[in-house]
Amino acid sequence: MQISRVEIDAGSLASLPDPGAREFVLPPNGFAFGGFVVLCQGQVRAFVNLCPHARRPLNFSPDVFLDRNRPEIICTGHGARFNADNGICVSGPCIGQRLTALDVRVRNDTLLVSWDSSAVAGARNRP
Template identity: 45%
Template structure:
């Protein structure tokens, strides 16, 4: 397992960019659950954030693409508004324990 970040670095209702040698990712915490996605919009294949660590809309209830304002469900990565409606962000399998937030060793650019 590869450490993405320590748990205290990701507050409730917040997002955070995580760059690893293998992947450009971001993590989001919602209702105590952590979700990890590849930092790439399925529409234009660009990074999603508009400022460092800013992946969420104003209400912190949806992931928002800064390029064209597409909106994605945090829990599934499904695009629910915008030019890529019906498409999905690429989810990265992660888990959290007392040491931090981890992704599996076998996650790679080829998996995405």
């Protein structure tokens, strides 16, 4: 399998509330899931939008990932909670498992998310 590095524009940092999240599509076409950026306590992170337990997207509603009261990402399918800083599950049926993290950087207020194609394929194919 050939590994390639992919980078996309995930929108403006200034337009993302803190706390807040924004979804984006993971190219190339054919992936059944996307990704999301999360801004929480001034820190920006990005993850593949795929629960490691249920193998489904974390959210039902667009851009809704975060607990309103704590810096945690919630899987709406079964209530698993993930630390927004590192993606590790802190409660629910997948404690200790983690979301697949993607690289994110800010350039001139633009959120640039990048990853190796093998990392995204690995997230999809994990047991």
